[in-house]
Amino acid sequence: MRLVWLVIAMWGMMGAASAQSATAALKNCLPPREMQEAVATKGVVAPAMAVMTARRQVPNADVVRANLCRSSDALVYVIMALQKDGRIVQVMIDGSTGRVKSVH
Numbered sequence: 001m002r003l004v005w006l007v008i009a010m011w012g013m014m015g016a017a018s019a020q021s022a023t024a025a026l027k028n029c030l031p032p033r034e035m036q037e038a039v040a041t042k043g044v045v046a047p048a049m050a051v052m053t054a055r056r057q058v059p060n061a062d063v064v065r066a067n068l069c070r071s072s073d074a075l076v077y078v079i080m081a082l083q084k085d086g087r088i089v090q091v092m093i094d095g096s097t098g099r100v101k102s103v104h
Contacts, residue, residue, distance in 0.1 A: 028070035050077040
């Protein structure tokens with residue numbers, strides 16, 4: 001249940017990323033209503049699934065932001081995770097497949 005509330009809270013967050021590809025993607029992020037529509041009608045994986053995938057890539061880190069953004073002709077999740085040492089790790093997840101595209 002905690003994960004669900006965390007994902008809902010992150011839907012409304014927008015922000016800049018450290019990597020250039022994420023920065024470009026973050027300029028084209030969907031607002032919460034459009035994100036819900038994309039998940040419901042366009043075959044985009046649920047935000048909770050993308051967050052779980054990111055957590056597997058960056059174990060023992062706290063996910064602090066998750067956005068669904070347009071990147072070229074695709075939708076990608078840009079997920080920011082805060083590691084215990086204070087570093088931010090960005091994980092990009094393909095919106096249609098739920099697979100990791102990059103980790104920076």
